[in-house]
Amino acid sequence: xxxxxxxxxxxxxxxxxxxxxxxxxxxxxxxxxxxxxxxxxxxxxxxxxxxxxxxxxxxxxxxxxxxxxxxxxxxxxxxxxxxxxxxxxxxxxxxxxxxxxxxxxxxxxxxxxxxxxxxxxxxxxxxxxxxxxxxxxxxxxxxxxxxxxxxxxxxxxxxxxxxxxxxxxxxxxxxxxxxxxxxxxxxxxxxxxxxxxxxxxxxxxxxxxxxxxxxxxxxxxxxxxxxxxxxxxxxxxxxxxxxxxxxxxxxxxxxxxxxxxxxxxxxxxxxxxxxxxxxxxxxxxxxxxxxxxxxxxxxxxxxxxxxxxxxxxxxxxxxxxxxxxxxxxxxxxxxxxxxxxxxxxxxxxxxxxxxxxxxxxxxxxxxxxxxxxxxxxxxxxxxxxxxxxxxxxxxxxxxxxxxxxxxxxxxxxxxxxxx
Ligand code: EPZ
Numbered sequence: 001x002x003x004x005x006x007x008x009x010x011x012x013x014x015x016x017x018x019x020x021x022x023x024x025x026x027x028x029x030x031x032x033x034x035x036x037x038x039x040x041x042x043x044x045x046x047x048x049x050x051x052x053x054x055x056x057x058x059x060x061x062x063x064x065x066x067x068x069x070x071x072x073x074x075x076x077x078x079x080x081x082x083x084x085x086x087x088x089x090x091x092x093x094x095x096x097x098x099x100x101x102x103x104x105x106x107x108x109x110x111x112x113x114x115x116x117x118x119x120x121x122x123x124x125x126x127x128x129x130x131x132x133x134x135x136x137x138x139x140x141x142x143x144x145x146x147x148x149x150x151x152x153x154x155x156x157x158x159x160x161x162x163x164x165x166x167x168x169x170x171x172x173x174x175x176x177x178x179x180x181x182x183x184x185x186x187x188x189x190x191x192x193x194x195x196x197x198x199x200x201x202x203x204x205x206x207x208x209x210x211x212x213x214x215x216x217x218x219x220x221x222x223x224x225x226x227x228x229x230x231x232x233x234x235x236x237x238x239x240x241x242x243x244x245x246x247x248x249x250x251x252x253x254x255x256x257x258x259x260x261x262x263x264x265x266x267x268x269x270x271x272x273x274x275x276x277x278x279x280x281x282x283x284x285x286x287x288x289x290x291x292x293x294x295x296x297x298x299x300x301x302x303x304x305x306x307x308x309x310x311x312x313x314x315x316x317x318x319x320x321x322x323x324x325x326x327x328x329x330x331x332x333x334x335x336x337x338x339x340x341x342x343x344x345x346x347x348x349x350x351x352x353x354x355x356x357x358x359x360x361x362x363x364x365x366x367x368x369x370x371x372x373x374x375x376x377x378x379x380x381x382x383x384x385x386x387x388x389x390x391x392x393x394x395x396x397x398x399x400x401x402x403x404x405x406x407x408x409x410x411x412x413x414x415x416x417x418x419x
Contacts, residue, residue, distance in 0.1 A: 002417040004389040004403060006380035008362065012242045012409040013382045015279070018235045019400040020069065020228035024193040025169045028228065029053045030096035031194060031319040033062070033071040033104050034174055037202050044071040044228050048397045052386040055087040055095055060101070073224065078105050083113040085143075091397070092116070092164065095123055098146050099168040102135055103175025107147040112139065116369035116394075119329035125165035129156050133172050134178070149242040153178030153217060161186045161299045162212075167194055168379045173215035174203045180215045189232060189258045197226050217359030233259040233306045234399060235280070240307070241406070243271055243281075243284040244314040245378035246383045249409060254280040262305040265295055265311070269318070289320025291383035308336045309375035315355040316344035317382035325352045332379060338365040342379050342387065362387040367394040374399060380412050 020043035029050070032039040039045040044050060046066065053069075054064040061079030065072040081101060088094040092115030102107035103318065115121060127137050135148040144158055145329065153176045158165060162276075166186040171182035187209055195208035201224055229371070235254040242249030243266060256263060256275045270286040297305040305328035315322045316339050326332045333353055336346050341363040345356040362385030367373030373395035380387030392415065406413040 001390075002392050002415065003269060003393045004377065004392050004395070005414050005416045006377065006387045006389070007412040008383045008387065010245060010381055010411045012245045012381065012411055015252055016238055016408055018230045018238075018251050018253040019047075021045070021190065021231040022047055022049055022398045023233070024190045025228045026053055026093035027052055027096050027171070027190065028249065029071075029073065029102045030093070030112045031171055032223065033075050033097075033100040033258045033286065034171065034201060035059075035067050035223035036076050038072055038074040038076075039069045039223040040225040041073070042225065043069050043229065044226045045400045046375045047400050048054065049091050049093065049391065050268045052087045052090050053093060056083055056097065059083050059087070069208050081105055081109060083105045083108065083110040089114040092121065092393055095126055096168055098126060098130060098144065099171030102130065102146055102148055102172055105154055106149060108323035109143060109145045109211060112142050112144060113241070116371070118332040118334070118369055120286055125158055125160065126168045129158070129165060129169045129182075130172055132156050133148035133176055135172070138209075141195070151217070152182040153215075154160070155181040155183075158178070158185065159184040160184070163188050163190060164251045166213075166369070167189055169217060170198065170205075170213065172193055173217055176196050176217035178217060182213045182215070183211065184301060185213050189229065193229055196249070200224060200226055203248045203287065211350070212397065229258075230255050233304060233371070236307045236376070237265065237310045237399070238310045238405070239282055241312045241378045241381055242282055242409070243269065244317040244378050246284050246287055247409070248281070248283050248285070251279055251280040251282070261263065261301060262307055265293075265303065268293055274311055275395045277379055287318065289318040289322050291321050291353075293320070293322040294325070295322070297327050299328070302398050305329060305332060305408050306371050308332060309371045312315060312336070312346065312353060312355060313339060313375035313378040316346065316379060317358055317360050318357040319359050321355070322357075325351055327351065334368045335375050338368070339379055341365055342383050344379070361385050362392070364388045367391040369396045374402075377402065377406070377413065381413070
């Protein structure tokens, strides 16, 4: 059994290098399949979800190799189109293989995706757009079988904004005959990153970052090198850890342009920051929870749902009264119960959590999803006494060497295990 052990309270001070973005790297890894030859992804985070995606790619014949922070994906030969259940069921991003394998070889059999239990997380939007482009998709016994002779360009409007469905549609459109126009697309930075990767490999795309994206499919495509951008959610998590502990944390490699919604909330809380030459310096000496501060999660550029739990942990540890409304996932308050075990005063009504901040105490708690686990780390660093966080594997899905990075900021966080 393994757990993270944290002794608080600790003020976090110092600098950390922000990892490459998990949610940008995963779709780009799937997109590498479109190109015969070796793609080199620099600043690719070494986290469990990336290793799971490597396993998925290897199962269809891709040769993967890591050298430092660079991941080499040799996608010259695709030998198989059936992906084993195990890795595919571990995370949500396996669903990206629908679009990329249909583009590359016109067929794929894969388990329905897994991922954090933060809601129902259907894939109806993914299936609808791929069928519109000519794919035949069958779902039975938890397995998806998709095939098509040729994907064709379409003019398609998404019923609602979906990051993953937009990404899947882009992967299919890249290999389709003709032009695809996608409307009501997600605008997250991870979509822009995927489009930048596809464009660097010869695909013609316009409109990324807006809600209308136009793709001219192409068969002549070549692999190459690409740098994964900073993880805006990991950066935001460490910023909030510093805020909860009134520390001064410098985030090296962060891009504040992708973090505006969080930075606005941080300033309302009294946080101060400056950005120059790739470093985001934060000073949380005056951070408080102002009475009546309200935060609502939303699609980009709104406040990211992935920082909802970390923000709730920071609110819980700061004196004041604030509320957080979750508008993206219907079951993303599961960490509330664990924070309450640490003394947090949180009341939930529908999709809104009211938080009255107070001094927290250490406790034995369990992570139940990736970002909820990160929230428990933030709470543990601010709480008085020892906090043990079980199910650390959730945290390790998305945060690279989190305990090491926290220790680098002066925090006392250690990985413990008993045989
Ligand atoms: C991506 O998930 C991210 N995951 C999530 O981050 C992130 O929270 C989410 O986008 C929103 O920003 C990855 O990129 C790997 P959606 P995704 O499709 O694509 C509903 C993390 O912690 N929906 O934008 O699954 C869905 O249920 C993870 O790093 C449908 O109804 O999110 C949700 O309510 C968690 N039908 C809403 O849309 C569909 O076919 C937004 O989901 C697809 C989605």
